[in-house]
Amino acid sequence: MNAQLKVVSESYYAHQKVYPREVDGRFAHLRVLSVWALLGIFYLLPWLPWGGRQAVLFDLPARKFFIFGIVFWPQDFIFLTWLLVIAALLLFFVTAVWGRLWCGYACPQTVWTETFLWLEKFAEGDRSARQKLDRAPLSARKLARKSLKQFLWVSFALWTGFTFVGFFTPIRTLSAEFLAFNVGPWETFWVLFYGFATYGNAGYLREQVCKYMCPYARFQSAMFDRDTLVITYDTERGDPRGARKRGTDPRAQGKGDCIDCTLCVQVCPTGIDIRKGLQIECIACAACIDVCDDVMDKMGSPRGLIRYTTQQALEHKPSRLLRPRSLIYGALLTTLVVGFCAAVYMRNPVALDVIRDRNALYQVRDDGHVDNVYTIRILNKSEHAQRFALNAHGASALTLLPRMAEYSVPSGEVYSIPVRVRRATYEPLGAETITFELGSLDDANVHVTTRARFLAPTR
Amino acid sequence: MSGPRVNPTRARQMAVRVGGIIAWSAFLSAAVATMLCFAFIDPHAFAAGATPSWWGPRMQVYAIGFFFFWGVGLAAAALAWFLAHGRRMGR
Numbered sequence: 001m002n003a004q005l006k007v008v009s010e011s012y013y014a015h016q017k018v019y020p021r022e023v024d025g026r027f028a029h030l031r032v033l034s035v036w037a038l039l040g041i042f043y044l045l046p047w048l049p050w051g052g053r054q055a056v057l058f059d060l061p062a063r064k065f066f067i068f069g070i071v072f073w074p075q076d077f078i079f080l081t082w083l084l085v086i087a088a089l090l091l092f093f094v095t096a097v098w099g100r101l102w103c104g105y106a107c108p109q110t111v112w113t114e115t116f117l118w119l120e121k122f123a124e125g126d127r128s129a130r131q132k133l134d135r136a137p138l139s140a141r142k143l144a145r146k147s148l149k150q151f152l153w154v155s156f157a158l159w160t161g162f163t164f165v166g167f168f169t170p171i172r173t174l175s176a177e178f179l180a181f182n183v184g185p186w187e188t189f190w191v192l193f194y195g196f197a198t199y200g201n202a203g204y205l206r207e208q209v210c211k212y213m214c215p216y217a218r219f220q221s222a223m224f225d226r227d228t229l230v231i232t233y234d235t236e237r238g239d240p241r242g243a244r245k246r247g248t249d250p251r252a253q254g255k256g257d258c259i260d261c262t263l264c265v266q267v268c269p270t271g272i273d274i275r276k277g278l279q280i281e282c283i284a285c286a287a288c289i290d291v292c293d294d295v296m297d298k299m300g301s302p303r304g305l306i307r308y309t310t311q312q313a314l315e316h317k318p319s320r321l322l323r324p325r326s327l328i329y330g331a332l333l334t335t336l337v338v339g340f341c342a343a344v345y346m347r348n349p350v351a352l353d354v355i356r357d358r359n360a361l362y363q364v365r366d367d368g369h370v371d372n373v374y375t376i377r378i379l380n381k382s383e384h385a386q387r388f389a390l391n392a393h394g395a396s397a398l399t400l401l402p403r404m405a406e407y408s409v410p411s412g413e414v415y416s417i418p419v420r421v422r423r424a425t426y427e428p429l430g431a432e433t434i435t436f437e438l439g440s441l442d443d444a445n446v447h448v449t450t451r452a453r454f455l456a457p458t459r
Numbered sequence: 460m461s462g463p464r465v466n467p468t469r470a471r472q473m474a475v476r477v478g479g480i481i482a483w484s485a486f487l488s489a490a491v492a493t494m495l496c497f498a499f500i501d502p503h504a505f506a507a508g509a510t511p512s513w514w515g516p517r518m519q520v521y522a523i524g525f526f527f528f529w530g531v532g533l534a535a536a537a538l539a540w541f542l543a544h545g546r547r548m549g550r
Binding site for chain 1: 476479480483487498499501516517518519521522
């Protein structure tokens with residue numbers, strides 16, 4: 001059976017609940033730190049004010065994205081796409097060089113599962129206590145423990161859903177509405193939807209999300225090469241496995257360093273045996289490294305029987321950080337990031353839309369003048385209010401009405417005004433393309449032009 | 460190679476898992492489609508008379524749009540699965 005078929009058929013195996021054992025050590029500390037930092041950012045960021053508004057707000061109802069000092073409009077969609085491409089490429093680069101760091105420390109699935117495991121441990125106890133509780137018949141104690149867990153999970157999930165919605169609709173207004181039991185139907189729906197997704201994914205699906213649902217887990221192997229950092233059991237050093245007395249030399253007994261305590265299997269959140277080699281299920285959480293280092297310390301053997309290393313190093317060859325794959329990903333990433341920063345910095349802080357009046361193509365006046373009516377939309381994307389002057393010119397002599405008008409537009413606002421362009425004489429020109437020019441009266445560098453059609457009868 | 464042997468429990472688990480995969484892939488495509496669609500189309504840019512009766516505030520149109528795309532994705536993924544594997548279920 002080839003590898004792909006194996007993956008497909010294994011995805012139909014009956015699922016068995018994994019009870020990951022708690023682990024303590026260098027990498028576990030790193031993950032705890034990462035969980036606190038990332039969840040801290042997630043839960044606190046929407047509450048951060050910035051110049052009288054929410055610092056990070058993807059205001060979908062108003063179709064504006066606020067990210068600290070910058071306001072993005074639907075017209076800036078290219079920046080969002082650009083940012084997503086950068087994020088994807090960064091993931092490729094990190095994966096090629098350091099393996100599945102993302103999965104082990106930063107993926108929301110990992111971070112929330114870890115938190116839900118803490119809550120579970122708080123309510124039901126450690127691994128063996130949880131297994132015992134699940135096997136035990138229903139009793140008052142079991143019911144109490146399970147209810148406490150459910151209460152903690154549901155509350156945390158709802159808070160998560162609420163925070164999530166708070167990124168899209170102002171969270172202070174939302175919380176006031178919540179306290180007054182006056183939340184809009186769609187906000188309520190999305191809080192429950194995201195809350196339920198968190199509850200299901202972090203409480204029940206857990207490692208199954210990584211194994212069966214995550215597209216990245218399936219294609220990350222394409223970014224791996226022999227120089228990628230992976231978590232591996234050193235077969236050469238560890239095998240043949242077997243128990244021995246503390247402090248004795250395994251070699252003298254014809255054994256390797258592995259004492260076959262199976263702790264590495266017990267701590268694995270995806271329930272695999274790392275000693276069988278690199279597997280697609282491994283999310284590189286390094287729990288097995290921590291626990292094995294601990295065992296090696298106790299046995300008096302050097303640490304690192306399971307460790308971060310590369311295929312090359314295992315074969316006693318030098319690992320290369322600089323190689324075509326990392327260089328190409330790195331160069332592409334640098335180019336995109338520099339380009340993105342430059343583009344955002346040089347972005348025109350004002351936009352001008354010209355929409356033709358749909359009701360009349362043109363009006364021929366008694367005095368022979370031809371009028372076209374337009375709706376002008378001025379978007380002030382800058383951080384301060386500005387006054388603008390508008391002009392229209394073309395091949396013929398044009399007058400813009402109202403004359404000499406000054407438009408004052410607050411920061412982050414759209415100003416819509418109807419204007420009339422008058423061609424002085426009834427010339428046999430027919431239609432022409434004209435140019436609207438908008439300039440800021442406060443900043444000579446800010447100006448923008450937009451072209452539009454001017455329609456007139458041909459004689 | 461013959462197809463996998465199917466017993467009732469396994470078949471039920473398989474159905475759940477296939478259903479999950481279909482729903483999840485449709486969900487991902489719906490998320491992308493909704494983002495792309497409403498980045499370019501403002502539900503409020505339509506004249507009042509040009510919109511169907513269920514049209515409403517932007518959030519409502521976004522949500523309906525999302526579920527519409529999810530539905531289309533579900534149908535496409537389910538059909539793809541059926542055409543690829545459906546025959547085996549009838550055995």
